Amino acid sequence: MAKYKIEIKKSAVKEIRQLPAKDLKIILKKISGLSDNPRPSDSKKLSAQERYRLRYRHYRILYEIIDKKLIVYVVRVSHRKNAYR
Numbered sequence: 001m002a003k004y005k006i007e008i009k010k011s012a013v014k015e016i017r018q019l020p021a022k023d024l025k026i027i028l029k030k031i032s033g034l035s036d037n038p039r040p041s042d043s044k045k046l047s048a049q050e051r052y053r054l055r056y057r058h059y060r061i062l063y064e065i066i067d068k069k070l071i072v073y074v075v076r077v078s079h080r081k082n083a084y085r
Contacts, residue, residue, distance in 0.1 A: 004035045005067075008074040015077045019059070027056055027077060034072045038065045051075065053083075058085075 008016070008031075019027060023035045033040065034054075046062075054061040062076040062081035076083060 002070055004038050004070045004072045006031060006035050006072050006074065009076075011073050012077050018078070023057065023059060025060060027061065028055055030054055030061060031074060031077075034063065034074075036071045037062075053081075 014019045016024070016027070039052065040054070043054050045052050051062050051064050053065070058080050060076070060078060060080050061074065062083060064075060065071075066073060
């Protein structure tokens, strides 16, 4: 299987920078893991949108998969209470 390229939206980069240090390392590891497998077993497709969700503790990583170009586009990384707004 080909590797996917990870692209992160500017607003998501801003959200990532505001994460606590103890969670940051694991969240970045989960995001980088999407390049090998963009649909891991712990991800879920969102019904209202063409996006997927990964969970880590109280945080959600929302991303889109563009299969034709082999791109994973991270749209949002935020606390679960704000993630779907």
